[in-house]
Amino acid sequence: MIQLIRGFKDILPGEVELWQEVEKTARSLFEDFGFREVRLPIMERTALFTRSIGENTDIVEKEMYTFPDRKGEMITLRPEATASVVRSYIQHKLYAVDPVQKSYTIGPMFRRERPQKGRYRQFYQINAEVFGIESPLIDAQIIFMLVTLFTRLSVTGLTANINSLGCPKCRPAYKEKLIEFLDGLSESLCSACNKRSSKNPLRVLDCKVPTCAESVKDAPSILDYLCPDCKDHFETVQDLLNKMGVEYIINKRLVRGLDYYTRTSFEIQTTALGAQNAVAGGGRYDGLINILGGPEIPGIGFAIGFDRLIDILSQNMEPRIRQPEVFIAALGDDCQKVAFEWTNALCAEGIKTEMDFSGKSLKALMKRANRLGARHVLIFGESEMKEGVAALRNMATKKQILVSLNDIVRNIIKNII
Ligand code: ATP
Numbered sequence: 001m002i003q004l005i006r007g008f009k010d011i012l013p014g015e016v017e018l019w020q021e022v023e024k025t026a027r028s029l030f031e032d033f034g035f036r037e038v039r040l041p042i043m044e045r046t047a048l049f050t051r052s053i054g055e056n057t058d059i060v061e062k063e064m065y066t067f068p069d070r071k072g073e074m075i076t077l078r079p080e081a082t083a084s085v086v087r088s089y090i091q092h093k094l095y096a097v098d099p100v101q102k103s104y105t106i107g108p109m110f111r112r113e114r115p116q117k118g119r120y121r122q123f124y125q126i127n128a129e130v131f132g133i134e135s136p137l138i139d140a141q142i143i144f145m146l147v148t149l150f151t152r153l154s155v156t157g158l159t160a161n162i163n164s165l166g167c168p169k170c171r172p173a174y175k176e177k178l179i180e181f182l183d184g185l186s187e188s189l190c191s192a193c194n195k196r197s198s199k200n201p202l203r204v205l206d207c208k209v210p211t212c213a214e215s216v217k218d219a220p221s222i223l224d225y226l227c228p229d230c231k232d233h234f235e236t237v238q239d240l241l242n243k244m245g246v247e248y249i250i251n252k253r254l255v256r257g258l259d260y261y262t263r264t265s266f267e268i269q270t271t272a273l274g275a276q277n278a279v280a281g282g283g284r285y286d287g288l289i290n291i292l293g294g295p296e297i298p299g300i301g302f303a304i305g306f307d308r309l310i311d312i313l314s315q316n317m318e319p320r321i322r323q324p325e326v327f328i329a330a331l332g333d334d335c336q337k338v339a340f341e342w343t344n345a346l347c348a349e350g351i352k353t354e355m356d357f358s359g360k361s362l363k364a365l366m367k368r369a370n371r372l373g374a375r376h377v378l379i380f381g382e383s384e385m386k387e388g389v390a391a392l393r394n395m396a397t398k399k400q401i402l403v404s405l406n407d408i409v410r411n412i413i414k415n416i417i
């Protein structure tokens with residue numbers, strides 16, 4: 001038997017209802033905040049990701065599914081969504097119509113990491129991005145929107161971590177200080193961090209290896225190096241979050257795994273998932289649109305780890321599975337043919353209806369109706385047919401009534417709601 005690929009998974013009925021509910025909640029909330037959906041391809045040219053995410057990052061160094069297509073062009077299964085959203089904004093010159101664009105997208109991402117709980121090779125993200133707004137008001141607003149989504153989903157026990165990563169004006173001085181600090185640590189850092197410590201020292205702060213995390217505990221903080229503009233920006237974000245009652249902690253080691261972030265960065269962490277503690281992450285990326293060939297337009301966004309959110313939700317929430325309103329138990333060929341039409345008519349009216357096509361006995365059909373959790377069973381055999389009626393049984397009260405075959409679909413609907 002051919003099994004699925006390691007790190008990939010099937011989302012089956014029974015679980016998928018929870019995914020649908022989260023999706024519905026997210027869509028409706030984001031749309032209330034003025035976001036519109038974009039649906040983008042899951043494959044892009046490799047250069048889109050190497051240029052945006054950055055060469056010395058975990059994703060680009062070791063996690064991307066990259067391969068030549070049949071003509072030898074290098075393509076990559078997207079490891080994240082922002083690069084594509086930016087590409088499409090530039091490619092379709094959406095900024096010329098209105099530089100401000102708020103969009104969201106939901107879909108699969110691919111990273112070849114070591115599979116474990118909360119970490120898959122195909123996983124799903126819910127992304128939201130805002131282009132064209134420089135004001136810190138939008139930073140606070142999208143954090144508020146994210147937190148509101150979790151509140152609507154009744155997820156508790158989350159902590160919002162925020163930090164500022166500065167800008168190209170103030171970050172270089174900090175980077176130098178950090179490189180100096182890391183120089184003295186080469187013994188205790190993992191080999192990847194040793195390689196990165198001079199080229200991309202911020203990445204070291206993001207390393208998951210426990211000895212690395214321990215070693216950088218006393219690393220200098222970027223917050224001590226922010227230029228006045230970045231400092232103002234970050235303080236305003238904090239003021240606004242305070243005013244909105246959004247609880248957060250300042251985490252000076254929060255740098256996030258992608259190179260394109262500037263200023264505000266944030267992550268929503270949970271204690272419910274063990275090692276994989278990040279449920280959502282995001283931040284500002286003011287240089288990215290320009291790096292990818294567009295105008296100087298600022299951007300900010302976040303990505304929710306959909307799989308991890310589902311893991312948390314399923315700890316204390318059963319998916320709501322819609323039971324059939326009606327199960328039609330038609331006995332014998334002739335009755336089945338007639339009842340088949342009612343089944344389809346009821347389905348088309350939005351009444352969830354099931355019918356068994358196998359010609360089993362009434363006893364077997366009742367058993368099946370019970371297993372499906374049907375609220376009503378419509379019994380229709382030779383004798384009912386002769387009398388021009390069918391028997392409608394309420395499975396909860398066990399009460400049974402006869403409904404006339406004349407306009408039966410209406411009769412059923414009238415009697416079940
Ligand atoms: P982590 O630190 O856990 O590796 P990350 O910083 O690489 O996360 P991002 O690129 O910021 O993650 O993606 C945003 C969110 O997507 C994460 O907070 C997480 O919830 C989810 N995520 C990232 N990688 C995976 C994965 N391999 N499997 C499942 N979810 C993931």
Ligand code: MG
Nearest residue numbers: 058059113257
């Ligand atoms: Mg990662």
